[in-house]
Amino acid sequence: MSAAQIRFFTLLRREVNRFLKIKRQTIGAPLLETFLYISVFGAALGSRIDKLHGIDYVVFIVPGLILMAWAINAFSNNSSSILQQKFQRAIDDQLSSPASPAELLLAFSLGGFLRGMLIASLTFLAASVLTDLPVEHVLVLIPALFLVGMFFAQLGVLVGIRAEQFDDVAFAQTFILQPLIFLGGVFYSATLLPEPFSTLTHFNPIYYMIGLVRYGFLGYSEVNVALSLILLTAVTSALFLLNLRLFRSGYKLRA
Amino acid sequence: MTALQVSDLTKRYPTGTEALRGVSLEIQPGEFFGLLGPNGAGKSTLIHCATGLARPTSGSIRIFGHDAVDHYEQARIAVGLAPQDLNIDWFLTLEETLDYHGGYFGMRRKERKERIAELLDAFSLTAKRNDRTRTLSGGMKRRLILARALMHRPKLLILDEPTAGVDVELRLELWHYVQRINQEGTTILLTTHYLEEAEQLCDRMAFINDGRIVAEGTSDALAAQYGVASLEDAYLELVGRKELSRGILAGDSGEATS
Structure with missing residues (x-):
């Protein structure tokens, strides 16, 4: 391996080891949360709800739960990791190393991306055992999940850079991200909502992400799949470029 | 080739504070150089600019010939920074702290392992x-x-106040260690508030005040420049507190008791 490769893998190893060291919090808790969602919404409530668009209710919600697991974990990992290292000024060790802004950004991004992927994969495995979860369009599902993971990883980096206290991260997650995910249609179909809520849902970007992932798994979608993929690629790229600019300028990282 | 060459460096923070106002400085390879000045004089800002933790507003910094701002990779490989703040990740072990640092600088696993063992032993941390x-x-x-x-x-x-708040035993231990690596060829830039430390360790030193280098030379040369007998008196002249000079205080005390 070249010196640059060793450097990048060390930056990434640090981020991965960080969440593996606190597995109960970073892996165990999200898995338990997803299991509870499947149990409560799927088994308990689902037994009283008939099929949605011809799909069992518990199966209908699983794609959204997988997306939610990936999104929230990618976001919270990156925002917390960056803020914690800024808070302790431990991040100075990376910032004063020969690592480029792009290497730093990619390593921080992939840390959360991989944590989200791990939890989403475990959720998928558990859901496959508990339900008859199909995978109808794998060529849509893989890029959709990749883009969703990368979008929230970038969002976590952005919030982590901007944050000055842990309350800033908690605010973004509790008051912005989670409501958008819940109201994006993880647990229901937007077509069932009365007006104006049905129309309002179309202004929620996460609605389109859930639509894409649900199409990948179930073959059912309320959104234009091609257009949603293009738009998701565009906003994820825009976020990456914004973060790269922040790392290059040293915004809230370097004096 | 100069170890550290700072030319007309300025640093203005977004708040408008001008921490460095045209600093120029040269440190030769193998030198043990001291940078002395009161709090807020610009010592840490200068160090941060040299190590990539702050972005200079204008001017240039070259480390062993490498531009530290635009072509920073080789410049940063040449520098090691021991900052004033204890900026370590609380959740890492000592071994991980050193291992990750070595990895950031492209060291291979075997080399890292050997170096970690060597350093932990040298600093009684094994x-x-x-x-x-x-x-x-x-x-x-x-x-x-x-x-x-x-x-x-x-x-x-670069040692930014390495002995601030440490006990005498550790201070002497650190002195011996840095003197040894300096004799082995490592160039050292030390900032300190302890003037006896600077006199004991440094070949040359500079006074920095209000973002400017105001005097530079050996301990004797600095004293001569201010027309006083010691480095401490020269420093007190620098900060405008010459009434605190031990000579004057001893004189006052003598008058009071006679």
């Missing part, structure tokens, strides 16, 4: 290698920070 850094005492954290700065074998070691 028994703590698997402990988390938050469990260390202040003195041990200070040693770890110095070990981390040396991990990638830098040619220029």
Whole structure:
């Protein structure tokens, strides 16, 4: 391996080891949360709800739960990791190393991306055992999940850079991200909502992400799949470029 | 080739504070150089600009010929920084702290392992290698920070107030260690508030005040420049507190008791 490769893998190893060291919090808790969602919404409530668009209710919600697991974990990992290292000024060790802004950004991004992927994969495995979860369009599902993971990883980096206290991260997650995910249609179909809520849902970007992932798994979608993929690629790229600019300028990282 | 060449460096913070106002400085390879000045004089800002932790507003910094701002990779490989703040990740072990640092500088696993063992031994930290850094005492954290700065074998070691708040034993231990690596060829830039430390260790030193280098030379040359007998008196002249001179205080005391 070249010196640059060793450097990048060390930056990434640090981020991965960080969440593996606190597995109960970073892996165990999200898995338990997803299991509870499947149990409560799927088994308990689902037994009283008939099929949605011809799909069992518990199966209908699983794609959204997988997306939610990936999104929230990618976001919270990156925002917390960056803020914690800024808070302790431990991040100075990376910032004063020969690592480029792009290497730093990619390593921080992939840390959360991989944590989200791990939890989403475990959720998928558990859901496959508990339900008859199909995978109808794998060529849509893989890029959709990749883009969703990368979008929230970038969002976590952005919030982590901007944050000055842990309350800033908690605010973004509790008051912005989670409501958008819940109201994006993880647990229901937007077509069932009365007006104006049905129309309002179309202004929620996460609605389109859930639509894409649900199409990948179930073959059912309320959104234009091609257009949603293009738009998701565009906003994820825009976020990456914004973060790269922040790392290059040293915004809230370097004096 | 000059170890550190700073030319007309300015640093203005977004708040408008001008921390550096046209600093120029040269440190030769193998030198032990002291940078002295009161709090807020610009010492740490200068160090941060040289190590990539702050962005200069104008001017240039070259480390062993490499531009530290635009072509920073080689410049940063040449520098090791032991900062004033104990900026270590509380959740890492000592070994991980050094291992990651070595990795950032492209050191291979075998080389990292050997260097970690060598440094932990040199700083009497081997028994703590698997402990988390938050469990260390202040003195041990200070040693770890110095070990981390040396991990990638830098040619220029920057020590930003390395002995602030440490006990006499550790201070002497650190002095011996940095003197030894200086004799082995490492260039050292030291900032300190302890003038006896600067006199004991440094070949040459500079006074920085209000973002400007105001005097530079050996301890004797600085005293001569201010027309006083010691480095301490020269420093007191610099900060405008010559009434605190030991000579004057001794004289006052003598008058009071006679």
